Amino acid sequence: MLDSQALRSDIESVARRLAARSFSLDVAGFRAIEEERKAVQVHTQELQAVRNQFAKRIGQAKSKGEDVAELMAESGRANAELAELEKRLEGIQQRLQDFMLGVPNVPHESVPPGNSPADNREIRKSGTPRALGFAARDHVHIGERLRLLDFGSATKIAGARFVLMKGLLARLHRAIAQFMLDVHTQEHGYTEVYVPYLVNAESMRGTGQLPKFEADLFAVPRGEEGKFYLIPTAEVPVTNIVRDEIVPLESLPLKFVCHSPCFRSEAGSYGKDTRGMIRQHQFDKVELVQIVHPQDSYQQLEQLTSHAEEILKRLELPYRVVALCTGDIGFSAAKTYDIEVWLPGQSAYREISSCSNFEAFQARRMQARFRGEKGKPELVHTLNGSGLAVGRTLVAIMENYQRADCGIDIPLVLQPYMGNLKAIEPPP
RNA sequence: GGAGAGGUGACGGAGCGGUUGAACGUGCCGGUCUCGAAAACCGGAAUACGCGCAAGCGUAUCGUGGGUUCGAAUCCCACCCUCUCCGCCA
Numbered sequence A: 001m002l003d004s005q006a007l008r009s010d011i012e013s014v015a016r017r018l019a020a021r022s023f024s025l026d027v028a029g030f031r032a033i034e035e036e037r038k039a040v041q042v043h044t045q046e047l048q049a050v051r052n053q054f055a056k057r058i059g060q061a062k063s064k065g066e067d068v069a070e071l072m073a074e075s076g077r078a079n080a081e082l083a084e085l086e087k088r089l090e091g092i093q094q095r096l097q098d099f100m101l102g103v104p105n106v107p108h109e110s111v112p113p114g115n116s117p118a119d120n121r122e123i124r125k126s127g128t129p130r131a132l133g134f135a136a137r138d139h140v141h142i143g144e145r146l147r148l149l150d151f152g153s154a155t156k157i158a159g160a161r162f163v164l165m166k167g168l169l170a171r172l173h174r175a176i177a178q179f180m181l182d183v184h185t186q187e188h189g190y191t192e193v194y195v196p197y198l199v200n201a202e203s204m205r206g207t208g209q210l211p212k213f214e215a216d217l218f219a220v221p222r223g224e225e226g227k228f229y230l231i232p233t234a235e236v237p238v239t240n241i242v243r244d245e246i247v248p249l250e251s252l253p254l255k256f257v258c259h260s261p262c263f264r265s266e267a268g269s270y271g272k273d274t275r276g277m278i279r280q281h282q283f284d285k286v287e288l289v290q291i292v293h294p295q296d297s298y299q300q301l302e303q304l305t306s307h308a309e310e311i312l313k314r315l316e317l318p319y320r321v322v323a324l325c326t327g328d329i330g331f332s333a334a335k336t337y338d339i340e341v342w343l344p345g346q347s348a349y350r351e352i353s354s355c356s357n358f359e360a361f362q363a364r365r366m367q368a369r370f371r372g373e374k375g376k377p378e379l380v381h382t383l384n385g386s387g388l389a390v391g392r393t394l395v396a397i398m399e400n401y402q403r404a405d406c407g408i409d410i411p412l413v414l415q416p417y418m419g420n421l422k423a424i425e426p427p428p
Numbered sequence B: 001g002g003a004g005a006g007g008u009g010a011c012g013g014a015g016c017g018g019u020u021g022a023a024c025g026u027g028c029c030g031g032u033c034u035c036g037a038a039a040a041c042c043g044g045a046a047u048a049c050g051c052g053c054a055a056g057c058g059u060a061u062c063g064u065g066g067g068u069u070c071g072a073a074u075c076c077c078a079c080c081c082u083c084u085c086c087g088c089c090a
Helices: A004-019 A027-063 A069-101 A139-145 A151-157 A167-186 A201-207 A235-242 A294-314 A361-366 A390-400 A412-418
Strands: A121-126 A219-222 A226-230 A254-263 A282-292 A319-323 A335-343 A348-357 A369-371 A377-379 A381-389
Touching: A004 A027, A004 A069, A027 A069, A121 A294, A139 A390, A167 A254, A167 A282, A167 A294, A167 A381, A167 A390, A167 A412, A201 A226, A201 A235, A201 A361, A235 A254, A235 A282, A235 A361, A235 A381, A282 A294, A282 A390, A294 A319, A294 A335, A294 A348, A294 A381, A319 A348, A335 A381, A335 A390, A348 A390, A361 A381, A381 A390
Parallel strands: none
Antiparallel strands: A121 A319, A219 A226, A254 A282, A282 A381, A319 A335, A335 A348, A348 A381, A369 A377
16 A cells, blocks of 8 residues: 555656556546545544533533533534534545555666566576476476376366375475575574464455455355455465564564465466466465565565575576566565576476565555654565475476486485485386 | 453553543653662653644544444443363364
């Protein structure tokens, strides 16, 4: 959510910056509601003051034993109008709130302008795709040849966009997550957290998934009309740790890492990435979350991104870092770096991590604050990034470390997590 | 799921339906005293929003939402959460 003060004082420049991400801010609409709000609120508060004065006088008169019938009658009359106004004000404020919740974040000035992924800017590249000496197969071919990747069973059990892994491949998947957690907790200073995978609507609103993107979520009914939502990323429960909190200045930055499953309905992605386990309803991810002092957030974004990159470096997977353009950044983000890993099976770089600074956008929704240098509560800045998506990392390893016989060499750093196994061999 | 107790400011803890944004204590900040500190004493301190150039004034907030009332932290209803006991359970 944006600062409503900023919208009031300089809506034109906000609208201009939002236009860069092809969001057209309803300036006239906002002004109209805002004008109405002002008039109604001022009048309401005046009448409330009158009511309070009457109540006070009645109390005083009563304590002196005076007759208050006249005062009470007068007060009652004044209150009739008040009740109506209060109701109207509530409606206006609700509309204003709904409006604000639907406005995306303003891109940071360093975000490259553009309308489509084609305008994203490559920032740096690391590693070079190794020469295989044979035609690269994709992970589906390799996994099925190894009989360790079973899409048929997953489809039978659940449906499309699910996968079932077996044996050493399931173990490799687990090893990848363990490795990531160890690096981030032991070397990058993150505190590991285990969190609920089902969350309430307030949490989803806090990080920006609701109210706009309900269709992307899985919901579980609960009680009369309540519901839980399955987390689409650990970002949601982890960031909401600080919702409605005032954290002490000295505890910043808070750095959390969380391995969790992620559930996405992938509504609107029909036909995209239908082959393999690139786009699934359920996948594992190791997520990095930082809660920081506003003045540090862009520096921390660079740091957080480098933490994610470090995993790819140690796995010796070629990748590049891309700054998303204004038209491609997510709803809540002010700036985003995508990290894309090289997939020989597709001869392409594919997203494996997305690292974003949300500035105060999520913090304002969550009322996540710290007590500033002057002793006043101020909004924190929030950041997060995948460090990394586990399933896609597995895909990248399968494709980059494939051998001619469809065996997979195990990256050196993962061997200790695999009982020192050096490779997964194909069955005869 | 059943029975009971409870949710008040940073914390502990008061609070007859009426000058209560909320006693008292602890903690915090400033000051006096002191060579300095402690103690003691004095003073100051909530959050959000609105109007205003400002000083300031106003409104809201005692788990949440409704209701009763001229007036609700105080009364009524619903819900949420916490704790204790019972049942069930990985």
